[in-house]
Amino acid sequence: MSEPILAALWDLDGTLLDTEAIYLQVENETIRKYGGKGDVSTVAHKLLGTPGLDCAKFIVGHFCLDTSPEQYLATRDGVLVDKFTSTYFCEGALELVKLFASYGIRQSIATSSGKFLTQQKLSAHKSIVDTYIDYVICREDVTYGKPFPDIFLLAAKKMGVIPRNCVVLEDAPNGIIAAKRAGMRCVGVRNGLLTPEHYRDADWIVDSLQKWEAEDLLKRQSVVQSKPFE
Structure with a gap:
């Protein structure tokens, strides 16, 4: 398993x-x-x-x-x-945030953006961030940004979760490389400007998060975890 x-x-x-x-x-x-x-x-x-x-x-x-x-x-x-004072969620993203929360999965943001611009982008979604997001990790929080794994490792450490129990949601090749270097699984969300080759290292590759069958995965996980030890 x-x-x-x-x-x-x-x-x-x-x-x-x-x-x-x-x-x-x-x-x-x-x-x-x-x-x-x-x-x-x-x-x-x-x-x-x-x-x-x-x-x-x-x-x-x-x-x-x-x-x-x-x-x-x-x-x-x-x-x-x-x-950036008016931004919108990507297709399927908000629904997935809520789905993760319903399964008790902790969530954080790990971005290459600086703190100031990150705050601007998230300002219209404060209630969502406050409700579902544990930490927002920005470029200034680590010595080396993506494709180095530091930003993901710091987020995992803050949440008290080991890397192999983390999944990263990413649309950028540098982010996918960083996730794999961190020892995490990764969902690669295709950007139309890039080729499939840029996503070859991702564990799942989707055109949008709406098309990732996350609930089936989480249901199977819940069933396995609920089985008694033999």
């Missing part, structure tokens, strides 16, 4: 909240502001799940922008702040 799932660790952008389109729009606007040409979606596979300053360094270099990574990031985040 595989180890039971006792905790779920949520990536934030593109997995729990539908923020990716906002990021793409603002990134492209900021790139043009500093004299760049092209579409950031062409390099999305290098950016998803990557900390902000690392993204900025890559974008400034790739698009040959007339600014520093720090200034690029400050300009971009200044626009994002207003847009």
Whole structure:
């Protein structure tokens, strides 16, 4: 029998909240502001799940922008702040949060975003976070971000759950790598900008969380756990 799932660790952008389109729009606007040409979606596979300053360094270099990574990031985040005050859950995400809770599974958010932007994104959903989420772990909370496993390991430690009893929900290749390095199972939620190859290491690959048959898995787990020892 595989180890039971006792905790779920949520990536934030593109997995729990539908923020990716906002990021793409603002990134492209900021790139043009500093004299760049092209579409950031062409390099999305290098950016998803990557900390902000690392993204900025890559974008400034790739698009040959007339600014520093720090200034690029400050300009971009200044626009994002207003847009993130109204965010929506990804398809199937809120339903899965509630399903996990009904089975007594603890939940935390583990995101590459900084604390300030994370607070902005979650501000419209405070009641959900307060009810269902134990901890919100952000980029500043660890020394190394994804694809290093630190952020997931810290979340598991705070919840008092060992890694093999955790499942990670992720849409980014870096996040999937981090989850597997942490010794956790992972659900890879397909991003339309990426290829199936980017998700090859995930334990489950789905087009949306609505299509992951989580309840069947949790029911089987509950049945096994309720059996008496022989």
